[in-house]
Amino acid sequence: MSQLISVIGAGTMGSGIAQVAASNGCQVTIVDSSQPALENSKSKLKSILNRLVEKGKINEEQSKSILARIHWTTKMDEISNSNMVIEAIVENLEIKQNLFSEMESLVSDICILATNTSSLSVSKIASVCKLKSRIMGVHFFNPVPLMKLVEVIPTEETDKKLLSEVKSSLEGWGKSVVTAKDTPGFIVNRVARPFYSEALKIYEEGLADFATIDWAMKEFGGFRMGPFELMDYIGNDVNYSATKAVYDGTNHDPRYKPSPIQKKLMDEGLLGRKSGKGYFDYSENAVNPEPNKNEKLGQQIFNRILALLINAAVDALHLNIATRDDIDTAMTTGVNYPKGLLKWADDIGPNSPLEQLKELHTQSGNDRYIASPLLIKKVEEGGTFY
Numbered sequence: 001m002s003q004l005i006s007v008i009g010a011g012t013m014g015s016g017i018a019q020v021a022a023s024n025g026c027q028v029t030i031v032d033s034s035q036p037a038l039e040n041s042k043s044k045l046k047s048i049l050n051r052l053v054e055k056g057k058i059n060e061e062q063s064k065s066i067l068a069r070i071h072w073t074t075k076m077d078e079i080s081n082s083n084m085v086i087e088a089i090v091e092n093l094e095i096k097q098n099l100f101s102e103m104e105s106l107v108s109d110i111c112i113l114a115t116n117t118s119s120l121s122v123s124k125i126a127s128v129c130k131l132k133s134r135i136m137g138v139h140f141f142n143p144v145p146l147m148k149l150v151e152v153i154p155t156e157e158t159d160k161k162l163l164s165e166v167k168s169s170l171e172g173w174g175k176s177v178v179t180a181k182d183t184p185g186f187i188v189n190r191v192a193r194p195f196y197s198e199a200l201k202i203y204e205e206g207l208a209d210f211a212t213i214d215w216a217m218k219e220f221g222g223f224r225m226g227p228f229e230l231m232d233y234i235g236n237d238v239n240y241s242a243t244k245a246v247y248d249g250t251n252h253d254p255r256y257k258p259s260p261i262q263k264k265l266m267d268e269g270l271l272g273r274k275s276g277k278g279y280f281d282y283s284e285n286a287v288n289p290e291p292n293k294n295e296k297l298g299q300q301i302f303n304r305i306l307a308l309l310i311n312a313a314v315d316a317l318h319l320n321i322a323t324r325d326d327i328d329t330a331m332t333t334g335v336n337y338p339k340g341l342l343k344w345a346d347d348i349g350p351n352s353p354l355e356q357l358k359e360l361h362t363q364s365g366n367d368r369y370i371a372s373p374l375l376i377k378k379v380e381e382g383g384t385f386y
């Protein structure tokens with residue numbers, strides 16, 4: 001890409017994006033309004049690079065040149081020569097809009113402006129700008145240097161040529177790039193919702209405890225982490241706001257309704273690993289419950305969660321949020337699912353999740369189990385996704 005990259009926001013995401021850009025030969029300017037945030041970003045990057053040298057992943061010289069390519073500053077006007085600016089500041093529409101107006105006044109007309117927002121509408125952020133064709137979402141995943149996926153989000157007004165230039169540059173950085181429509185949660189944060197919410201529903205119904213549900217998803221689904229350990233890892237506040245953003249953004253689609261348990265944990269400060277306690281206890285001598293390794297129960301839990309995940313993926317395809325391949329790539333490279341969900345639907349046959357959903361809907365009367373029209377169509381036509 002663009003050799004001169006500016007990143008606004010020196011937090012978790014901005015620092016990661018800067019590291020990846022500089023490691024791929026770009027000159028990077030990181031701007032943050034907070035001097036301590038810049039110092040923290042710099043010292044963290046130094047220790048990350050030292051670790052990479054110790055592990056033999058890069059040599060001393062590479063580490064030095066990566067650092068030398070990054071410049072940390074509080075001065076916004078230093079972005080003026082950039083070919084691309086990636087915004088990664090606080091997740092607040094008004095603050096991001098103000099920043100985009102300011103950025104527009106500082107850079108040239110050919111500079112690409114991107115936002116790393118995870119839950120706001122890219123077109124709403126862009127709405128305050130005069131020149132909208134060079135604005136897009138470029139959604140990285142945390143930790144940026146390790147997670148391969150980047151969701152690129154054009155608005156109705158984004159220039160298609162610029163979009164494909166950005167995509168190929170990101171691929172050049174070693175990223176796996178998918179295109180998503182400017183819809184709540186884009187691909188991953190939307191399609192993954194049932195992994196958490198249906199697990200919470202199963203717990204709410206008293207069918208199984210956290211440890212058993214986690215065991216079922218790992219044992220029968222091959223997921224690297226169960227829903228509860230993953231929520232604790234992500235942070236229950238972050239996960240709750242992602243759910244709420246999708247729920248609000250879809251006009252309260254019952255399939256994305258947040259669980260009251262998740263809200264309660266957040267309100268009580270039980271945020272997961274970062275606070276020492278969430279669904280599990282992370283204190284030194286804590287004893288966490290053992291799963292009930294009942295095969296029949298485990299299989300039942302897995303089938304149920306998988307049916308809802310497949311339904312969410314099929315519905316994303318139905319709504320043209322992304323292509324079949326991009327939906328599957330997003331889930332395998334963004335959240336490490338063992339298999340793409342549409343591929344999974346083909347492997348077990350689309351009839352299986354549909355029957356599961358119908359049964360759950362009949363039993364509960366809850367519209368969260370309404371099947372996507374495309375899933376119904378596939379079953380009726382006897383077709384597959386691949």
Ligand code: NAI
Nearest residue numbers: 009010011012013032033034037088089090091117118142
């Ligand atoms: P963070 O809180 O770690 O960092 C944000 C930084 O922006 C802070 O250093 C803050 O001082 C700075 N900042 C705030 N307002 C500013 C302004 N007006 N001008 C300059 N600097 C300003 O946040 P994080 O986690 O890095 O998130 C940044 C963005 O990336 C958010 O939009 C978030 O939704 C998105 N995102 C976050 C992910 C995550 O897992 N943390 C994953 C994907 C996207």
